[in-house]
Amino acid sequence: MSNLNPTARTDLHGRVLTFFIVLSSAIGSFLFVSSVTIGANIYHLRDVLSGREKANRPREDNSVPNYTPVEPYPDLKKLKITRDLRYYAQRLDLDLEERNITTKDGYVLILHRLIDPKVSEEERAQKPPIVLQHGLLSCSGAYLAPGKNSLPYYFLSQGYDVWMGNNRCGFKPQHSSLTGKLMHDEHFWDWDVRHLAFYDLPCIIDNVLAHKPRHDKVFLVGHSQGCTQTLIMLRNEQLKEYHGKIHHFFALAPAAFPGKLFYERRFIKFIHSKSPRMYKAIFGNCCFLAMLTQLRNLIGTTPVFSLLSYHIFKYLFGWNIRNNYNSKKVIHVQFLFNASLVSAKLMSWWLSYSVEEGFSNQLQPKQAYKEGTTADFTPLNTRTDDSPANTAADGEKSAVSNEDLEKNTHQAQHDNDQDKDNKTLFPYKTEWFASTDKKSIVPMMVFVGGEDFLVDGLRFATHMKHYERNFYSQSKNLEVVELAEYNHLDVIWASNCIGTIGMPIHDKITASRGV
Numbered sequence: 001m002s003n004l005n006p007t008a009r010t011d012l013h014g015r016v017l018t019f020f021i022v023l024s025s026a027i028g029s030f031l032f033v034s035s036v037t038i039g040a041n042i043y044h045l046r047d048v049l050s051g052r053e054k055a056n057r058p059r060e061d062n063s064v065p066n067y068t069p070v071e072p073y074p075d076l077k078k079l080k081i082t083r084d085l086r087y088y089a090q091r092l093d094l095d096l097e098e099r100n101i102t103t104k105d106g107y108v109l110i111l112h113r114l115i116d117p118k119v120s121e122e123e124r125a126q127k128p129p130i131v132l133q134h135g136l137l138s139c140s141g142a143y144l145a146p147g148k149n150s151l152p153y154y155f156l157s158q159g160y161d162v163w164m165g166n167n168r169c170g171f172k173p174q175h176s177s178l179t180g181k182l183m184h185d186e187h188f189w190d191w192d193v194r195h196l197a198f199y200d201l202p203c204i205i206d207n208v209l210a211h212k213p214r215h216d217k218v219f220l221v222g223h224s225q226g227c228t229q230t231l232i233m234l235r236n237e238q239l240k241e242y243h244g245k246i247h248h249f250f251a252l253a254p255a256a257f258p259g260k261l262f263y264e265r266r267f268i269k270f271i272h273s274k275s276p277r278m279y280k281a282i283f284g285n286c287c288f289l290a291m292l293t294q295l296r297n298l299i300g301t302t303p304v305f306s307l308l309s310y311h312i313f314k315y316l317f318g319w320n321i322r323n324n325y326n327s328k329k330v331i332h333v334q335f336l337f338n339a340s341l342v343s344a345k346l347m348s349w350w351l352s353y354s355v356e357e358g359f360s361n362q363l364q365p366k367q368a369y370k371e372g373t374t375a376d377f378t379p380l381n382t383r384t385d386d387s388p389a390n391t392a393a394d395g396e397k398s399a400v401s402n403e404d405l406e407k408n409t410h411q412a413q414h415d416n417d418q419d420k421d422n423k424t425l426f427p428y429k430t431e432w433f434a435s436t437d438k439k440s441i442v443p444m445m446v447f448v449g450g451e452d453f454l455v456d457g458l459r460f461a462t463h464m465k466h467y468e469r470n471f472y473s474q475s476k477n478l479e480v481v482e483l484a485e486y487n488h489l490d491v492i493w494a495s496n497c498i499g500t501i502g503m504p505i506h507d508k509i510t511a512s513r514g515v
Contacts, residue, residue: 002357002425004236006105006195012186013285022184025284025344032282033291036267037308040315047314056314058326058495067499072147072330079329081301083171083336085141089114092147094156100174101207103199108174111207112140114152114162127161128219128247128509129212131204135224135255136350137292139171140164141337142492143223146330149495151221154502160219161212165204167196167229169341171293189286189343193225193350193425197232202242209245217247219509223492224455227254228359232425234442235432243440248512250505251446252491256426256463257362257456260369261318264453271351272360279352280344288347292339300336303328309335318453319487323494334493356423364456375458377466378429428463433471443477445508447501449486458482479508 013021047053062069073079073091080087089096097113115124132143132152143164144152156162168191173182182188208218222230230249233239262268274282283289299305306328313319313335325331350359364374421427433441446464448457461480464472472478483490483500491501 002423004194004232005238006198009190021280021285024281028282029289029291033289037312040311043315044311056320056322058321058324062323062495064496064499066503067496069149069495072149072325076327076329081332083300085144088144088333092153101203102176103203105199106176107168108176109168109200109203110166110170111204112164114156116156124161125214127159129163129208129215130155130160130219130221131163131165131208132221133165133226135226137340137342138338139340140166145334145337146493149498151492151497151502154498158506163208167200171340173341183290184286186285190345191343192346193228194232197229201229201233202239205242205245217245219247221250221252223252224255227251228256231256237435240437240440243436243442246442248443248509251444252501253449253452253455253457253488254446254460255455257459258360259453259456261453262360262363263366268351272353276354279348283344285344288342288344290341293341296339306332306335317488319489323485323490323496325495357425362424362426374456375462377462429467431468431470433468438471441471441477445479445505447481447483447491449488449490450482450484451486452488454488
């Protein structure tokens with residue numbers, strides 16, 4: 001089984017080789033971003049010409065039985081487009097506290113706290129803490145962007161102390177001991193998702209609880225990669241201290257298994273097929289596609305950025321705005337809090353074939369996605385190695401039939417697939433929490449989008465229901481909510497996500513606390 005702890009530091013390159021890697025990756029990244037942008041625009045044009053784009057419009061009424069979306073911000077016409085997240089909090093008559101916190105390996109993170117300035121510190125101290133952790137290439141602002149229909153706004157209104165974490169780097173790389181040009185510092189960028197689980201998330205939880213002397217646990221909400229790092233943390237027995245610091249984990253579009261878009265998007269297949277050397281030549285050994293963040297900083301507040309983001313999000317994620325807002329401004333704000341800095345090593349874990357324990361190596365056969373069988377439950381193989389495949393009463397070796405050969409071939413393929421799967425961080429048919437003390441198993445509530453094709457949420461749900469039965473039971477500490485019309489980003493951006501996600505989370509917390 002794969003190691004859940006951060007990998008050892010890789011050897012640094014010499015100055016000359018580093019220069020050539022930086023040069024080649026600058027050229028390679030520019031060409032890659034250009035080709036993806038062109039591809040996204042062609043994809044959009046095809047939608048327009050085919051008439052499909054007409055169907056990609058926000059619904060006139062996005063109400064759900066228990067919630068009707070409200071105007072996201074007061075006086076939308078006067079809403080500015082700015083990279084200042086605090087501005088949007090203040091537009092909601094709230095405020096945003098920002099703290100710099102430092103991980104044990106020296107990375108400086110930004111921790112946000114959404115507050116009502118009319119509430120005293122004493123009142124705030126009594127409120128239960130809830131932490132929201134963002135997804136890949138995103139940040140805390142993605143949660144708050146929908147304004148009054150956002151999850152942070154709702155949780156604050158329901159009496160929670162709302163904290164929003166940010167992983168290392170964000171939009172500005174910072175470190176407590178490393179100095180100089182961090183953007184080209186190989187040592188600084190030598191991290192992947194295991195570092196986020198081992199250092200960043202524990203650091204966030206510790207710092208939240210440091211401000212909550214009356215509480216010893218948090219409620220944790222994760223989106224996409226925020227779920228990935230949480231699951232790795234919960235699997236790691238070396239981090240069992242933190243298992244006891246989480247009341248309940250709420251997983252929104254959990255990224256444990258890849259979806260069918262990994263077959264349908266050429267840019268994913270392009271990255272996946274590259275050898276380690278070629279990957280390094282194109283994307284470098286430091287920051288992954290830093291020009292995306294640079295473009296955000298340069299043109300992020302302009303309509304051009306919003307338009308390009310719309311085309312790219314639709315192309316990359318199979319995203320649509322049917323559950324979103326009939327306001328280009330709000331959608332622009334949502335886009336603005338993305339394109340954060342991440343390491344090339346992290347993206348290699350997500351997309352490269354050469355990383356045995358990587359995310360994309362869990363991709364199922366293409367036919368399985370077409371047939372909808374990726375989430376099927378099949379009992380574990382009970383064949384033992386010391387069981388003879390064939391015996392004869394007279395002790396002589398019997399002939400092997402074609403049927404037996406076919407079975408043996410199928411079994412060999414099954415064993416090979418199982419061996420490959422076991423090398424990943426989330427082997428489908430293997431218990432993930434076998435080394436975890438049952439007393440510290442964290443209850444989960446999982447939200448799966450029926451139109452989320454970037455990740456395979458149903459496969460994750462099947463794993464939790466059937467292969468974790470020694471630890472999780474739907475009648476006790478596991479609940480799976482399927483949202484048929486939700487895509488990968490609707491779980492945080494849909495105009496009705498308070499009704500479909502926020503309220504069920506609040507109800508679950510209320511029930512668990514016996515309130």
